[in-house]
Amino acid sequence: MLKPLIIPVIHHRDRETTLAEAKLAIECDADGVMLISHAGKDEELLEVAGAAQRASRLFPVGVNLLSMSAIDAAKRAQELGLSWVWADAMGVTSRGLDELGQRLQDFARTHPHMTLFAGVAFKYQEPEPDPVEAAHQARLAGFVPTTSGAATGQAPDIEKIRSMGRSGVLAIASGMTPENVGSYAPFLTHVFVATGVGRTEHHIDPAKLSRLVKVAREAALEGADIYGLMADMMASSLTGRMMGFSREELIARFKASQPNAMAFRQLVLKSLADAKAAMVSRADGAQFTGPVIDLTAMKH
Numbered sequence: 518m519l520k521p522l523i524i525p526v527i528h529h530r531d532r533e534t535t536l537a538e539a540k541l542a543i544e545c546d547a548d549g550v551m552l553i554s555h556a557g558k559d560e561e562l563l564e565v566a567g568a569a570q571r572a573s574r575l576f577p578v579g580v581n582l583l584s585m586s587a588i589d590a591a592k593r594a595q596e597l598g599l600s601w602v603w604a605d606a607m608g609v610t611s612r613g614l615d616e617l618g619q620r621l622q623d624f625a626r627t628h629p630h631m632t633l634f635a636g637v638a639f640k641y642q643e644p645e646p647d648p649v650e651a652a653h654q655a656r657l658a659g660f661v662p663t664t665s666g667a668a669t670g671q672a673p674d675i676e677k678i679r680s681m682g683r684s685g686v687l688a689i690a691s692g693m694t695p696e697n698v699g700s701y702a703p704f705l706t707h708v709f710v711a712t713g714v715g716r717t718e719h720h721i722d723p724a725k726l727s728r729l730v731k732v733a734r735e736a737a738l739e740g741a742d743i744y745g746l747m748a749d750m751m752a753s754s755l756t757g758r759m760m761g762f763s764r765e766e767l768i769a770r771f772k773a774s775q776p777n778a779m780a781f782r783q784l785v786l787k788s789l790a791d792a793k794a795a796m797v798s799r800a801d802g803a804q805f806t807g808p809v810i811d812l813t814a815m816k817h
Contacts, residue, residue: 520737521702522548523730524579524601526690526711529554529562530719538721539569539578545726549577551603551709559584567597577601579634587633588620595628603663603690603709607635609655611647618658625659634688634707635660638681640668652681661707665691670712672697678704695728702736738785744768744778747785 525547527538539550550569554562559582570578579601582590587604594602608618618635625633635655638648645651648664655662664681666673672692678701681687688707698708714729716722748767762770775781 521705521708521733523726523733524549524551524577524707524709525714525721525726526551526553526581526709527721528711528719529556529558529565532561532565532568534719535562535565536569536572538719539573539576541721541723542726543573543576545721545723546730547726549579549600551579551581551601553581554583557584563593563597566594566599570597570599579603579632586617587635588617588624591621591624591628591631591633595624595631599631601632601634603634603636605636605639605642607633607655607660609635609637609651609658609660609662611645611650611654613654614658621660622658633660634663634709636664636690637662638664638677640665640671640691648677649680649684652687653684656685661686661688663688663690663707663709665689672701675700675704682706693729695725695732698729699732699736702733703739708733744771744781747771747781 525538525542525545527535527542527550529535529552535552539552542550552562552566552569562580562582566578566580570576577600579599580590580594581603582593585593587602587607590604591602606617607621608615614622621633621635625631635658636642637651637655638645652662652664662681664673664677664687665671669691672694673689678687678689682704686706687704688709689701689705690709692713693701693708693710694713698710698713702708708729710726710729714722714726716725745764745768748764748771771781775784
């Protein structure tokens with residue numbers, strides 16, 4: 518799947534609103550949703566998250582449970598079959614793991630289908646002297662290091678993001694907007710966004726979210742080896758494995774079919790959106806792994 522993944526953060530108000538906002542996120546071509554309650558309604562939030570995950574099994578749903586420890590949140594999310602758990606405090610810093618971090622590391626190893634997003638060098642935490650090492654320690658533990666700017670809605674210094682994301686996965690959880698996400702996207706694998714695409718505290722602005730998704734995806738492809746990138750994605754897909762093409766064969770077929778890289782890039786963006794929309798609407802458990810490009814129709 519094309520990175521970074523765009524994940525709207527829905528501030529829970531009530532069941533009807535949160536489920537409607539999750540549906541809207543799908544329609545805006547987001548890659549999942551993260552649910553959070555600032556009103557102490559974590560038990561209600563879990564029920565709603567479970568309902569959202571069951572309604573769209575191919576669309577990842579995560580939670581940030583403010584009233585629980587990260588390990589308790591992870592266990593509750595796992596029981597409901599949720600995809601993601603995010604917590605500001607997962608027991609990881611540049612010094613390594615504390616007891617909580619070690620318990621979550623064990624959880625991550627025994628539940629590889631779940632992704633744990635761990636706050637590092639994060640707003641309102643004790644200052645982190647070495648954000649790059651903190652991100653490294655989080656990755657070693659099996660977490661996705663998740664960082665932020667100095668406050669809600671504030672973007673972090675781009676050099677901080679560049680250095681933290683150089684060695685692997687990295688999520689950002691503040692300050693992203695349709696206007697600035699393109700500058701950050703090449704260094705990120707996940708983008709949590711709320712204020713930058715919000716119409717109100719509890720409602721997404723669909724025009725802003727759609728634009729942010731579009732800008733981030735275009736930025737991810739800018740300057741990339743688009744043929745190699747798509748060969749890697751296709752090779753890992755069910756179709757690619759069934760047809761048995763090597764990476765080199767896929768690249769050759771892509772180039773023969775569309776030698777203009779810019780035109781091929783536009784084809785990829787359209788195919789990604791079409792494929793994901795089709796897969797999300799299915800209920801047979803199939804996994805979206807890449808765009809639908811007809812290999813059999815390509816020239817040898």
